[in-house]
Amino acid sequence: MLQEKIAMLRENESLLKANEKLNHEKECLLKNKDLADGQIKALTKSSEALQKDLKDRENLSQSLERYKEEIKSLRMEMESLKAKNSIATDALDSRNCGKESIQGEENVVEIHEDKTVISHQVDTTSGVLENQDAPLLACQTSDDSMKKPEEVAQELLISSSSENGTAGNVVNAPKQNGEPPPEESEGLGTIQILSDALPKIVPYVLINHREELLPLIMCAIERHPDSSTRDSLTHTLFNLIKRPDEQQRRIIMDACVNLAKNVGEMRTETELLPQCWEQINHTYEERRLLVAQSCGELAEFVRPEIRDSLILSIVQQLIEDSGTVVRDAAAHNLALLLPLFPNMDKYFKVEELMFQLVCDPSGVVVETTLKELVPAVINWGNKLDHILRILLSHILGSSQRCPPLSGVEGSVESHLHVLGERERWNVDVLLRMLTELLPFVHQKAIETCPFPTVSESMGTLFSTSLLELYAGGHVEWPAFEWMHIDCFPSLIQLACLLPQKEDNLRNRITKFLLAVSERFGDSYLTHIMLPVFLVAIGDNADLTFFPSTIHSVIKGLRPKTAIAERLATMCVLPLLLAGVLGAPYKHEQLVEYLRNLLVQGTVKESQPTKRNAEIVDAVRFLCTFEEHHGMIFNILWEMVVSSNIEMKISAANLLKVIVPYIDAKVASTHVLPALVTLGSDQNLNVKYASIDAFGAVAQHFKNDMIVDKIRVQMDAFLEDGSHEATIAVVRALVVAIPHTTDKLRDYILYASS
Template identity: 85%
Template sequence: GLGTIQILADALPKIVPYVLINHREELLPLIMCAIERHPDNATRDSLTHTLFNLIKRPDEQQRRIIMDACVSLAKNVGEMRTEIELLPQCWEQINHMYEERRLLVAQSCGELAEFVRPEIRDSLILSIVQQLIEDPATVVREAAAHNLALLLPLFPHMDKYFKVEELMFQLACDPSGVVVETTLKELLPALINWGNKLDHILRLLISHILDSAEHCPPLSGVEGSVESHLRVLGEQERWNLDILLRILADLLPHVHQKAIETCPFSSVSESNGPIFSSSVLELYAGGHVEWPAFEWMHVDCFSGLIQLSCLLPQKEDSLRNRTTKFLLAVSERFGESYSTHIMMPVFLVAVGDAADFTFFPPNIHSRIRGLKPRTAVAERLAVLGILPLLLAGVLGSPGKREQLADYLRKLLVEGAMKENQSITHNNDIVNAVRFLCTFEEHHSLIFDILWEMVVSSNIELKIGAANILKVIVTYVDAKVASTHVLPALITLGSDQNLKVKNASIDAFGAVAQHFKNDMIVDKIRVQMDAFLEDGSHETTMAVVRSLVVALPHTTERFRDYILDFHIFQLTSMPAFATDGMSRRQRANVFCEAICAVDAT
């Protein structure tokens, strides 16, 4: 009866402190009974306070037990008492010094929301979650993301959609990977299902991607230079861009599905073949109907990624890699016809090449043509930023090996034979091929083309092959280095042309830097001896410079070889050069060697 409840309510606050922490949860049924049945508001408040402060720093299991008790209590006492008595006591903990208590607040937002009036959920409860998202503790922010995802289906209407969308992007760019993972796996899908505003999320996403890069300082302050367009990314900006590109990849299935669902051509649903077949693309190209969900990918998304690629310096391989994997996923999901007739033309135009517009409706021709670089700076930015994506992300898809081979030959073989090609342009092409080599599946194709260049009679092609071999060494293993790289370099090293020979020497130095395999090192040593027997000043300097570069990174045995037989022999060698410039070069190389030794 009431007398028993009164005795219980009076006794519990006195008993709790004397019960061992690990056993206090056993008092929960009594506390809940007293809270549920006691007639006095003040007493119930005091007991609810005891409930939430039962354990000083509750662990995960203890928080679960307390929250289960709260949910059970909320079911029994109804909406009004849950709002008036239960939630305020819980939310008093929002600024508590212990994160375990603040975690209880986060859990209450998601789990008690269904037991309060709907209008409380997207007002008071949402504002509590918003405050928890700013919490200094990672676990609390993660819990806020998780519980916001639980909360969304309970919102009575869409009034707070844009606020929630903003919170999602804030959590997605959180510095903690744990918070990001929870946001991407739980909150993002919940937002899409609840809000059904995929088009708005996509627009905002591309905007955030470009803003994140554009707000970084330029590589150079010289207006009009290529470097003034490239951005120096800080750690946070790089992190944010990586996450935003991940979101783009996560949204791809939704984009694809919406494009299918909104297809204006009835033949698609009746066909058992690829959804975006050539016949469907021909109908689309007629321009008689609108298909914005399909068009977003090649009109807005690709354009945004192309803009981003022209802001990223060469060293941002990780972001370029993320973008490439997204493009490959688009090819796989949208199909071969889409990849060939839609993706390829967009990226070919963006690098300044001719493209076939047969499968584009007339109303978007001007937008796609607008991607073409119009100035010398824009052309160089296209080679630096867009060409790697074209090679690895578009032509790099599994069904395009032959087209990739043809395009690479055009770049490397035909391009090298053109007159007035600047060294800078050639270096940018080499860098694009280097990036392609970060994807191992293309190695055999690249080595086939490189061998064609190695055995060519054209000196520029041979030098180009040596330059590419030098930069791709990092991305191959010892077996490939032995079977492909070294034979090609040995062939180039035996060439009678001094420029070809010296280019191969630089590449041998790069191999020596990256491999400590005895067989590889021995082959390099034999080749270096052969170069030194040549006796020319220029070749000797090239050998020593390449060995100096390798010195801090190579094996102890090869280091001794460099020091004993070549570097320090420079001091005792006869003056093989009589002019002052050559002597100065020899002295400079010796100084570089001393510095390299010191670095080891």
């Protein structure tokens, strides 16, 4: 009975849970139904709005066609009127010429665009209008305006013959009361008609064809006498297309440049620039982009004092824009703007903007800044020394502001800093900037060389003879010394702040050092660069080619404590191997140094065993450069076949860490044979070290041939029957489970069981 009650209670509980689940599903379905109803209503409204929009578009299209027909008819009517007016004018001129000798007065006739004809009597002897002989006015009403020009001309002739002493008519003679001549008046009338019509026409022109209206808009802006009308038309120009693409922006910008050329500085400042300022916070980034483009291109057509005040303020605000393309355009146009600045008053402001753009989160903006703005600032400001000083300060500051890797004071990790994503990006782009500045540093060093005779013969490289003269210490050469007194020590300091995982930044420093050796030459690399980095890792170096005055500076780089020595091995040794000895013409010296380091066990006479891990990591970093793989495997094979147990273990550790940087071919031809050799060694420590390396290979390669070789070797380890070997195999292969093939995964499960 008790069991039945328990069963019933459990069944009851399960039914209650099922009921709750059904209720929950019911609520979800009701919610989904409400959501679906809401979406149906929204779609219905959207459909109605779309139908209404289509209907409005049809109406607009019909209106546009009607406007086009009206414009066409107006043009035809204007052309016919001009032709008829020309005929009437010729008739009047011929009649006047026949009576010119006997008449003392002239009738001045004006034909306005509103078809009103005005006749004036002018005294030909005095040239002054007579009020008492007022002009005969033939002011047409709306009905009269329909008369033919021939009829108007006949009426003028009849009225003129009734006056005593009346002379022939002179058509379109200039007035003497300050009013514009008829031709100008007719032109102004046309401009007025155009200005009134354009704002009404633009909305009905398809967006992709609105640029065809630009000549009319430009003509109206340029010639209209009223400033408020011009402002309205300029506003229409900048708002002609809601979201202009690159080609449309280029067309609009070319139109603005042509307009600025024609209207002069004052009107460009008072009419075009205010429109730029109004658009600076526009919702659409395409319009803000148009503003950015206008800053660089219109600056040429305003007064110099406006360029580094108003226009610079516009650019500064655009640099803060949320749109990447806008900031990119701001950087480009700031570079165009700098040569037009009248003086250097705003230099430090521009330099600040340059560093802000260099550290921009967008790679596109950074690229534009490095390639265009940075060279422009250097050429304009001629303050390379100041830029370099600020640059090194920013590089170190970005790393030093980050928290330490460990809070245990006195440990190696307490000297390393955990870089955030933003700080890592800043250090990276600033190191890129340092590389971009290298040609300027090199050129300035050559230009300021205090030994002109030698510098002319050496070209662009620093020869040994020149370095010998420099070592004499008789003259100052700050542009040359900056590299090894300021730059290299700062980079060494930066490297000692970076954890081992920051390979990308270490790689960036290495590429800079390789670029220095390539540009400054082999003599500089051998006698200046190499001694600096040898001293920095605690080795002895030849300082013969340094002036005695700076020996203390170079020697100050030597690590002075055990912690400093570990940091130097961990952080500076990779730079020495890859960035200094890794230069193409130092290959033999790199091989010798690396063999000393690995095969003979030490560079110095007594190498602490605890530094082996740091040395292995330094060689691992060197393997990130594929050109050194062959040399490294040759040395590794020497270590594999050595009789020294520690060297064999180091070889297995090295093979394990370099696996991620090689391909399947190298793994099959170099790594696996070496590991098989180590795996057959009688020493258990060597064997276990090779098992870990086999696990790394299994983790990175899915090639069937490689997997089969690994299985064969793992079988050999398991056949030993050693519990420690079995544990080592399982531990090594477990990490490969998520990455390897099904075949090896099944094998791992079998080995584990």
